[in-house]
Amino acid sequence: MRRCLVLLFAALSLPVQAAQLVLELGDAPIRWQTEDLLKHPQTQSISITDDVSYKKAMHYRAIPLSALLTGVSAQDHLQAVALDGFAAEMPAGPLLTKGPAQAWLAIEDPASPWPGLGKGKPSAGPFYLVWTNPGAGHISPEQWPFQVASIRLLAAVxxxxxxxxxxxxxxxxxxxxxxxxxxxxxxxxxxxxxxxxxxxxxxxxxxxxxxxxxxxxxxxxxxxxxxxxxxxxxxxxxxxxxxxxxxxxxxxxxxxxxxxxxxxxxx
Known part of the structure; x- marks a missing residue:
């Protein structure tokens, strides 16, 4: 019994693992690793006043999403797919703008993991689409997908x-x-x-x-x-x-x- 408890504690204590974000925006997928995104020259620290998922102020290392959407135009349509099958349909225009409402890809650092979304639940990582000043763009909570695994360029719904x-x-x-x-x-x-x-x-x-x-x-x-x-x-x-x-x-x-x-x- 004691050994089982030790193993369980060890499993719960494992650090967050680095992850991969897949961007399907053209002929071949682009794969970004956690480490590469954290080192990206446009990655910076941002503060979210009222985070939709955590229901409180949060601070992230994040990159403007527009920096990753190479070749995407405002008339295009994107879909962000989460690990649990949640598929957020989003016109590209708001994701490309730099204000007043701006989209960011928050990156969970394995060395500094985010809190869980609830008791016994995982965090919003490894990647989370967040917004600064969302009210200015009438951004819906469904446009804050968390645990994002891929972003795809698709035809309109x-x-x-x-x-x-x-x-x-x-x-x-x-x-x-x-x-x-x-x-x-x-x-x-x-x-x-x-x-x-x-x-x-x-x-x-x-x-x-x-x-x-x-x-x-x-x-x-x-x-x-x-x-x-x-x-x-x-x-x-x-x-x-x-x-x-x-x-x-x-x-x-x-x-x-x-x-x-x-x-x-x-x-």
């Missing part, structure tokens, strides 16, 4: 996944199309729809049933704002979307999109 597109003929500024944009920004990182999408984290939002088919809309609205207010369980992972992240108008548009897609199921 509507082009890659036609099964989640609204019916043709709707105006670009219709609530349904606006809601589709909200869905891509805030939901697609965790959920698929009509079986389409790269996320491996949450359930499909149209098959077999759309949440608008089994939730009264007012309760669905409350669920999106604060999931634990309707369903409480310790393993819950869905975050709440406050009005500062998802305005009432954006929430209305999201519900309009989901209602619309309930009538456009594709197996």
């Amino acid at each position: 509507a082009e890659r996944f036609p099964a989640m597109r609204p019916a043709p003929g709707l105006a670009d500024n219709s609530p349904v199309n606006l809601g589709f944009a909200v869905f891509q920004k805030n939901c697609l990182a965790c959920h698929t729809l009509n079986g389409a999408g790269d996320a491996q984290f949450g359930p499909d939002l149209n098959l077999p049933y759309n949440p608008t088919e089994y939730f009264h809309l007012e309760y669905l609205r409350r669920y999106i704002r604060d999931p634990q207010s309707l369903r409480q369980w310790p393993q819950a992972k869905m975050p709440g979307f406050s009005s500062s992240v998802l305005s009432d108008g954006e929430l209305d548009a999201l519900l309009a999109y989901l209602q619309h897609m309930a009538g456009h199921k594709q197996p």
Whole structure:
């Protein structure tokens, strides 16, 4: 028994290991090792006032993400994939800007590991996409992927996944199309729809049933704002979307999109 405890303590005491970030931005993948990123001339110390994942002020060694996105233009589309299957879909434009909201890749130094994200949980490392002054760019919590393993240059969501597109003929500024944009920004990182999408984290939002088919809309609205207010369980992972992240108008548009897609199921 004593030997088992010693071995367990030794395992828990192992230092964070160096990691590899894969960038798929062109013909051949680019691989960055932790050590090389920490030594990069643009890597610097930054402070995050209100970290989305840690819920407090944090300090990181980080590099402007734009410094790594060689050949990427503002019109391109990127996907950051985490170790657990979380897949954040992000237009490249905000990731390339140098202010006022700026994207950074925080790098976990094996010699100075970050704290765990909760009791018994790993840290946000080895790589974590963080933002300085996120409010200036209306940055969603889903645009703060942690435990990032790769960043890929891909076609836009509507082009890659036609099964989640609204019916043709709707105006670009219709609530349904606006809601589709909200869905891509805030939901697609965790959920698929009509079986389409790269996320491996949450359930499909149209098959077999759309949440608008089994939730009264007012309760669905409350669920999106604060999931634990309707369903409480310790393993819950869905975050709440406050009005500062998802305005009432954006929430209305999201519900309009989901209602619309309930009538456009594709197996």
